[in-house]
Amino acid sequence: MRTIDEPARDPLLRVDGLVVEYATGSGTVHALSGATFDVGRGETLGIVGESGSGKSTLLRAMLRLTPHGGGSVRHGDTVLTT
Numbered sequence: 430m431r432t433i434d435e436p437a438r439d440p441l442l443r444v445d446g447l448v449v450e451y452a453t454g455s456g457t458v459h460a461l462s463g464a465t466f467d468v469g470r471g472e473t474l475g476i477v478g479e480s481g482s483g484k485s486t487l488l489r490a491m492l493r494l495t496p497h498g499g500g501s502v503r504h505g506d507t508v509l510t511t
Contacts, residue, residue: 439470440467440468440503441468441469442467443466443503444466444467444487445500446465446499446501447465447487447490447499448497449461449487449495449496460486463499464487491509
């Protein structure tokens with residue numbers, strides 16, 4: 430088992446520096462600021478947090494359902510977002 434600080438060898442999923450911001454009438458909302466993690470083969474990742482902490486935004490950005498302002502998502506050698 431690896432620690433959260435160790436990168437996965439040959440990760441199945443790699444999220445690197447993912448950023449999502451929303452423009453509102455009162456300014457910019459920084460919904461996601463630089464999310465970075467790897468998920469290796471056979472690993473499971475749980476996303477937990479308080480209401481409004483960006484869990485759904487993270488997953489929507491990873492699935493390309495929400496535009497992101499930076500970072501990348503890779504599935505193996507396939508770049509899903511850049």
